[in-house]
């Protein structure tokens with residue numbers, strides 16, 4: 001995988017937004033997999049700024065969701081559907097028709113997971129999938145010990161993830177226990193994986209994912225199996241990487257036109 005160390009979250013957001021913009025210029029109807037949480041917000045802000053400035057026509061882009069809570073009422077502001085519509089789809093000037101996600105309100109959750117997995121392939125597959133990383137090394141909502149071959153399915157959150165996400169709710173009790181997530185096998189089918197991690201709290205997870213063995217215990221380590229995976233980290237999230245100097249030198253020597 002390529003590891004790019006950037007000074008801060010804003011720089012990471014700008015770098016990734018530029019890669020997404022370049023993709024949309026090459027392929028206007030690209031299917032872009034987006035992630036939720038706080039980390040990717042600078043990417044979405046940078047993308048929206050490009051659209052507003054007239055530097056990017058995103059009107060034909062398609063957006064798909066990585067994961068979803070199970071059981072939140074339709075339209076709940078913290079359902080990932082609502083978050084993606086609010087943070088990505090609307091700011092880019094897209095309509096709901098350009099957006100797909102797993103239905104967290106479906107009466108048959110298992111069938112809805114399978115239907116979403118099939119729909120992603122039927123849409124031609126994801127061109128670029130954005131990822132964050134949980135403090136426990138999860139990607140999407142694939143918690144530690146998720147099968148590296150898993151497909152979209154229902155998962156139970158660890159207490160740590162529920163505590164991490166409680167800041168979006170009024171209390172820990174309101175954080176759902178169950179979620180739907182693209183499986184690790186599903187995620188690995190995207191053509192380009194781009195993981196952004198910022199802040200010291202992610203330093204251990206990043207070090208295990210990038211420099212540790214590929215292990216179900218650290219779901220993000222599955223990126224090591226992907227032919228085109230880019231990990232963008234700020235200095236704080238890179239602080240436990242043994243090979244940080246090598247990553248810096250490699251990226252500094254890369255021709256500018258090559259992008260990420």
Ligand code: GLP
Nearest residue numbers: 035037038039132133134140141
């Ligand atoms: C949630 C999401 C993940 C995200 C993670 C980290 O668990 N399901 O996709 O990567 O949170 O979020 P944050 O970026 O807010 O730390």
